[in-house]
Amino acid sequence: MTLNPSHASPADAPAACPAIQGLHHFAWRCRDAEETRHFYEDILGLPLVHVVKEERVPSTGEHCPFVHLFFEFADGSHIAFFDLGDNGQSQPDPATPRWVNHFAMEIRGEAGLERMRQRLQSHGVEVVGPTDHHFIRSIYFFDPNGIRLELTLRLPVDDYVARKRRSAHDDLAAWTRDKAAGLKPGATGTSSQQRSQAHAG
Numbered sequence: 001m002t003l004n005p006s007h008a009s010p011a012d013a014p015a016a017c018p019a020i021q022g023l024h025h026f027a028w029r030c031r032d033a034e035e036t037r038h039f040y041e042d043i044l045g046l047p048l049v050h051v052v053k054e055e056r057v058p059s060t061g062e063h064c065p066f067v068h069l070f071f072e073f074a075d076g077s078h079i080a081f082f083d084l085g086d087n088g089q090s091q092p093d094p095a096t097p098r099w100v101n102h103f104a105m106e107i108r109g110e111a112g113l114e115r116m117r118q119r120l121q122s123h124g125v126e127v128v129g130p131t132d133h134h135f136i137r138s139i140y141f142f143d144p145n146g147i148r149l150e151l152t153l154r155l156p157v158d159d160y161v162a163r164k165r166r167s168a169h170d171d172l173a174a175w176t177r178d179k180a181a182g183l184k185p186g187a188t189g190t191s192s193q194q195r196s197q198a199h200a201g
Helices: 033-043 110-122 158-180 192-200
Strands: 025-029 048-056 063-072 078-083 102-106 128-132 136-142 148-154
Touching: 033 048, 033 063, 033 078, 110 128, 110 136, 110 148
Parallel strands: 025 078, 102 148
Antiparallel strands: 048 063, 063 078, 128 136, 136 148
């Protein structure tokens, strides 16, 4: 017997989606644990707070000795790394531009962003930016493992952020239609930058 959804009992109703609270950690492979510690703790100032050493992967049971490092942000979230002991690192996808996959970290204040830019450069790290994205201002650089990192500053543009929140689904629908038609962003005025400039004008 098939139950008519319109006559389903409350017990059959799907449970409400629990709220995801935020980031706990994001993990990558690293080439060398100490090299990675030096970069994230000594240069970026993120304390090393947890190290896990195992011979078997807890989630799968496979034999793969590793060290798992956790570095903590001021809000209690983490960035984490696996050293598999073979001096290897994750290889980039040749079909994906290097600027696409990246991890963005937030910093407070224009002065803080500038101090970090200067600090990175003093350690020989090449920095791109600051780059203005209308609602954030960012600098970009790579860690020793080839991971592109972003340090970003939120800008006081509450109206802009609120407009973007309201238009997010419409913007995505426009992109989906243009993509299906073989068009690129900006070809029909769908570029975020074009819309921002038009609104300002």
